[in-house]
Amino acid sequence: MRFYKMFGMLAMLSAAILMVSGCAGDKPAAEKGSDETETATTADPTHGGWWCVEHAIPEEECSMCSASYAKACKEKGDWCEEHNRAESQCFICDASQAEKYVKLYEAKYGKKPPAATE
Numbered sequence: 732m733r734f735y736k737m738f739g740m741l742a743m744l745s746a747a748i749l750m751v752s753g754c755a756g757d758k759p760a761a762e763k764g765s766d767e768t769e770t771a772t773t774a775d776p777t778h779g780g781w782w783c784v785e786h787a788i789p790e791e792e793c794s795m796c797s798a799s800y801a802k803a804c805k806e807k808g809d810w811c812e813e814h815n816r817a818e819s820q821c822f823i824c825d826a827s828q829a830e831k832y833v834k835l836y837e838a839k840y841g842k843k844p845p846a847a848t849e
């Protein structure tokens with residue numbers, strides 16, 4: 732019976748969702764082994780070096796931080812002289828350019844990136 736199979740799967744799925752949301756709502760105990768707190772900070776994507784918090788672009792693609800990437804952009808003619816960054820990364824000229832990087836971040840971490848500091 733296909734109907735019962737599907738129903739069973741749905742029930743399992745909702746149970747899993749309940750478990751996940753239940754866990755997320757529960758604050759983990761503050762008192763834990765002191766050496767376990769260290770690993771949490773290194774796993775933080777904003778400090779892991781992948782994401783350039785300042786410019787809201789992945790570091791290796793950040794034309795303001797990576798000189799080699801900036802050079803490649805200039806060679807391609809993708810450069811905003813006015814703001815000294817890749818035209819495709821010039822959120823000042825075109826704010827919608829930021830969206831593709833926000834999507835990249837969301838795809839990787841499943842949440843919105845931290846607000847750009849610049």
Ligand SMILES: [Zn+2]
Nearest residue numbers: 783786793796
């Ligand atoms: Zn940067």
Ligand SMILES: [Zn+2]
Nearest residue numbers: 811814821824
């Ligand atoms: Zn510009």
